[in-house]
Amino acid sequence: MLRATFSGFTTAQLAMAASQRALDITGQNLANVNTDGYTRQRLDLISFNSNNGDYYVTNSSARIGNGVIAKGVSQLRDPFLDIQYRRQISNVGAYDSKDSVLSDLAAIFDETNKGSIQTAFQDIDKQLLALSSGDGADNMVRSSMEILLNLIHGNSTELSSVREHMTTDFEDTTQKTVNGILNDIKELNKSIKVSQILGNPALEQMDQRNSKLDELATYLPIDVSYKDFDISKGNSVSVLQVSITTSDGSRISLIDDDKIGEFTASTTNNVTQLNVKDTENASHQLAGVENGAVVNHLGSGTYKGTLDMLNSAGAFNGNISSEKGLGYYEESFDMMVSKFATLLNTLNGADSPDHPDALFSTLDGSTDFTAANIKISDAWKNGTIEIKKSMDPNATSDDKSNINKIQEALKASQDFETADGSKIYKGDFYNFYVNMQAVLGIDQQSTSTVLKNSISVVNQTTKSRLSVSGVNMDEEGVNLMHYQQSYTAACRLMTSLNEVLENLLNVI
Amino acid sequence: MRITTSMMISNYQSNLNASVNNLNNAQMHVLSQRNFNSVSENPAAAIRAASLERSYAKNEDYISLVKDLHSRVDSQESSIKELVTYAEQIAKDEGLKALNGTNTAQAKVYAESFRGLQQSMVRSLNMKFGDNYVMAGSDCANLPFQLSEDGKTLTFRGIDVSTGLDKDGNPANPSLEKMAKETMYVDLGFGLTSDASGAILPSSAFDIALSGLNVVGFGKDANGMDNNLIVLAGQLAESLESDPPDLTKMESILGQFNKGFDTLVNAETNLGVKSNFLDNTQNRLEDTAITLATQIDAIVNADMPTAITNYSYAQYAYNAALRVGVNILSPSFIDFMK
Numbered sequence: 001m002l003r004a005t006f007s008g009f010t011t012a013q014l015a016m017a018a019s020q021r022a023l024d025i026t027g028q029n030l031a032n033v034n035t036d037g038y039t040r041q042r043l044d045l046i047s048f049n050s051n052n053g054d055y056y057v058t059n060s061s062a063r064i065g066n067g068v069i070a071k072g073v074s075q076l077r078d079p080f081l082d083i084q085y086r087r088q089i090s091n092v093g094a095y096d097s098k099d100s101v102l103s104d105l106a107a108i109f110d111e112t113n114k115g116s117i118q119t120a121f122q123d124i125d126k127q128l129l130a131l132s133s134g135d136g137a138d139n140m141v142r143s144s145m146e147i148l149l150n151l152i153h154g155n156s157t158e159l160s161s162v163r164e165h166m167t168t169d170f171e172d173t174t175q176k177t178v179n180g181i182l183n184d185i186k187e188l189n190k191s192i193k194v195s196q197i198l199g200n201p202a203l204e205q206m207d208q209r210n211s212k213l214d215e216l217a218t219y220l221p222i223d224v225s226y227k228d229f230d231i232s233k234g235n236s237v238s239v240l241q242v243s244i245t246t247s248d249g250s251r252i253s254l255i256d257d258d259k260i261g262e263f264t265a266s267t268t269n270n271v272t273q274l275n276v277k278d279t280e281n282a283s284h285q286l287a288g289v290e291n292g293a294v295v296n297h298l299g300s301g302t303y304k305g306t307l308d309m310l311n312s313a314g315a316f317n318g319n320i321s322s323e324k325g326l327g328y329y330e331e332s333f334d335m336m337v338s339k340f341a342t343l344l345n346t347l348n349g350a351d352s353p354d355h356p357d358a359l360f361s362t363l364d365g366s367t368d369f370t371a372a373n374i375k376i377s378d379a380w381k382n383g384t385i386e387i388k389k390s391m392d393p394n395a396t397s398d399d400k401s402n403i404n405k406i407q408e409a410l411k412a413s414q415d416f417e418t419a420d421g422s423k424i425y426k427g428d429f430y431n432f433y434v435n436m437q438a439v440l441g442i443d444q445q446s447t448s449t450v451l452k453n454s455i456s457v458v459n460q461t462t463k464s465r466l467s468v469s470g471v472n473m474d475e476e477g478v479n480l481m482h483y484q485q486s487y488t489a490a491c492r493l494m495t496s497l498n499e500v501l502e503n504l505l506n507v508i
Numbered sequence: 509m510r511i512t513t514s515m516m517i518s519n520y521q522s523n524l525n526a527s528v529n530n531l532n533n534a535q536m537h538v539l540s541q542r543n544f545n546s547v548s549e550n551p552a553a554a555i556r557a558a559s560l561e562r563s564y565a566k567n568e569d570y571i572s573l574v575k576d577l578h579s580r581v582d583s584q585e586s587s588i589k590e591l592v593t594y595a596e597q598i599a600k601d602e603g604l605k606a607l608n609g610t611n612t613a614q615a616k617v618y619a620e621s622f623r624g625l626q627q628s629m630v631r632s633l634n635m636k637f638g639d640n641y642v643m644a645g646s647d648c649a650n651l652p653f654q655l656s657e658d659g660k661t662l663t664f665r666g667i668d669v670s671t672g673l674d675k676d677g678n679p680a681n682p683s684l685e686k687m688a689k690e691t692m693y694v695d696l697g698f699g700l701t702s703d704a705s706g707a708i709l710p711s712s713a714f715d716i717a718l719s720g721l722n723v724v725g726f727g728k729d730a731n732g733m734d735n736n737l738i739v740l741a742g743q744l745a746e747s748l749e750s751d752p753p754d755l756t757k758m759e760s761i762l763g764q765f766n767k768g769f770d771t772l773v774n775a776e777t778n779l780g781v782k783s784n785f786l787d788n789t790q791n792r793l794e795d796t797a798i799t800l801a802t803q804i805d806a807i808v809n810a811d812m813p814t815a816i817t818n819y820s821y822a823q824y825a826y827n828a829a830l831r832v833g834v835n836i837l838s839p840s841f842i843d844f845m846k
């Protein structure tokens with residue numbers, strides 16, 4: 001077979017083009033060395049040979065290839081590391097949101113550096129002791145009770161503002177953010193699919209989509225998979241599918257190509273419900289009240305952490321082993337206040353907050369005391385009644401037996417139990433409050449330890465990811481030199497062929 | 509494993525952050541001089557510290573109360589000492605003199621003296637400490653003893669101490685016996701507890717009540733003679749005022765008076781015992797305060813040399829990390845290309 005005279009030029013031309021493209025890709029990698037989420041790109045080069053075998057003639061000439069073709073640009077990314085990363089970041093999200101709520105609670109209750117309610121209890125003891133020995137006055141005891149109540153109100157106000165803030169944040173901001181992410185992914189899906197059908201691998205957009213998926217993974221435990229979408233026989237592009245697997249095993253499809261789901265949250269009776277509409281528009285409840293019990297079907301993610309803190313109240317809403325969220329501390333605090341007020345009222349001869357001898361009454365007129373509605377009764381406040389020194393109607397002026405009884409009762413161990421009998425604590429009021437802080441502190445300690453562990457695992461996975469997909473400047477520098485040389489070599493080939501042909505043409 | 513630029517930078521950042529965190533924690537310990545600044549740092553120590561701090565506060569309350577009670581017992585003691593002086597004057601001095609041969613005129617002088625001593629003794633019985641009558645049992649706001657004009661009747665809260673009848677002639681309720689047993693219990697850290705009926709167990713609190721009835725006596729004995737020293741003193745005066753002085757009667761009354769005097773001296777001794785007890789309690793409480801303060805110090809307060817050393821080391825580690833940072837963005841291959 002004769003060689004075409006000008007065929008060498010094509011080879012040189014193709015080589016130059018390939019080297020030029022390779023240099024461009026190296027430039028792209030170097031430019032994006034600091035871009036978050038960027039995956040390094042690589043030019044796929046194949047050598048090609050357009051010579052077929054001879055059907056009709058046998059020839060002994062050598063079959064030489066025709067150059068190099070830049071087949072396309074591809075990304076270097078390990079999808080398994082992505083799966084690992086997303087699973088870990090979802091754990092981090094759960095513990096991080098829990099940790100931040102516990103810190104908010106610690107700011108309210110932790111008395112290591114401020115000693116307010118504890119000091120108030122100590123002061124009440126002191127005034128009662130003075131009253132019992134004949135040197136104190138009733139209004140001193142009353143004023144130390146007022147201080148205690150002010151502190152209790154303060155804590156209660158802060159607790160409800162934490163809850164309000166968290167609920168509003170969850171219902172509005174978080175849902176908007178997550179629905180926004182889902183929307184962004186949908187748009188990216190559409191445009192990536194179109195690009196890929198038209199032949200453009202859309203690598204930068206895929207990087208963007210992966211970042212969005214990482215962000216989504218912080219909120220929910222997602223499963224990412226790619227399905228093949230046939231555009232014609234033998235040709236397909238992959239489309240993204242994202243689903244959530246709940247803790248009872250069911251799968252809810254969140255994203256399917258260009259169809260996405262939607263999250264909505266609402267709150268009734270201090271329980272926040274999370275609903276999701278899947279890609280087929282079917283509604284599922286992920287968290288809220290089911291059959292009278294508070295449930296959370298999410299296994300990890302910021303949503304799980306936040307919902308647990310908002311909805312679960314430990315032994316107070318039925319399950320001693322469930323998370324001790326805001327509700328646990330709200331109810332414990334209320335229980336302490338209620339028992340305290342009821343006990344003192346009873347020792348003064350009042351069996352309800354509106355009895356004329358009651359020392360404490362409620363701001364809203366109800367018969368149950370809570371941290372928000374307790375107040376010193378009007379009769380005590382304006383001096384109409386005093387703490388009864390003795391319950392004996394014929395008592396002498398210094399019979400302080402009732403004061404002694406009150407002191408004894410305040411030191412005695414109370415049984416703190418929930419409405420259905422689960423034991424919370426047994427001890428006096430001061431120690432109950434200290435115990436609340438201890439439960440909170442221990443929870444905080446364990447959460448922050450697990451959080452630290454999860455973060456360090458995520459860091460490991462990130463490092464592995466970056467190791468595969470990150471840009472190494474040394475490598476790119478070598479590539480620069482490398483492709484520069486190959487470009488020079490291709491040019492050299494061009495000039496050599498040129499000279500060769502010139503000789504031939506000069507002869508003709 | 510491939511090392512990439514962004515990997516090195518993110519690695520460096522997270523380690524530098526950890527180093528800064530350590531520095532911050534060490535700094536907090538030095539500045540606050542505490543071993544832990546929140547319950548979550550050391551829950552066990554925090555609970556222990558809260559419990560100890562409460563015990564310490566209660567201890568301080570008890571110490572100040574003990575000092576108060578001690579003053580009250582002191583004033584009770586001084587009142588009894590006065591009574592002893594007066595009673596002694598009657599029993600051991602003028603009484604004997606009056607017995608041993610006096611004429612009517614002298615007897616009248618002694619009688620006057622006895623009447624005067626009656627008044628003095630009632631005044632001692634009605635002694636006040638601040639706003640409280642110290643010998644009024646548990647009714648310290650109201651004047652306990654009153655002597656009638658003729659010096660024959662002494663009333664305790666309006667009840668005649670000899671007969672036990674009130675002003676209308678009815679038996680008093682509660683009776684004098686009950687009133688003499690009145691208690692005023694105060695919590696001094698002995699574990700104030702009440703029994704099933706609601707009465708405080710005597711061993712679990714301190715009784716500050718002192719009833720004048722127990723000091724000077726009340727009611728009548730088996731022979732119908734009055735037990736009360738002041739009534740007896742009045743009767744002595746009466747027997748001296750009669751014309752001629754009834755010395756036989758006086759002798760028997762004086763004998764009864766001496767018995768009452770012994771009771772009085774016993775009451776003084778008992779008070780001395782109480783006073784001693786309060787002294788010992790105060791010493792014990794003050795020792796406990798020191799022990800508690802030492803324990804609290806050990807748990808809560810940071811050992812300053814250790815804390816400062818940790819801080820210095822954390823600072824050194826941080827500076828080293830910063831120095832590393834300068835080299836982290838090391839020259840790469842590109843810097844060496846021509």
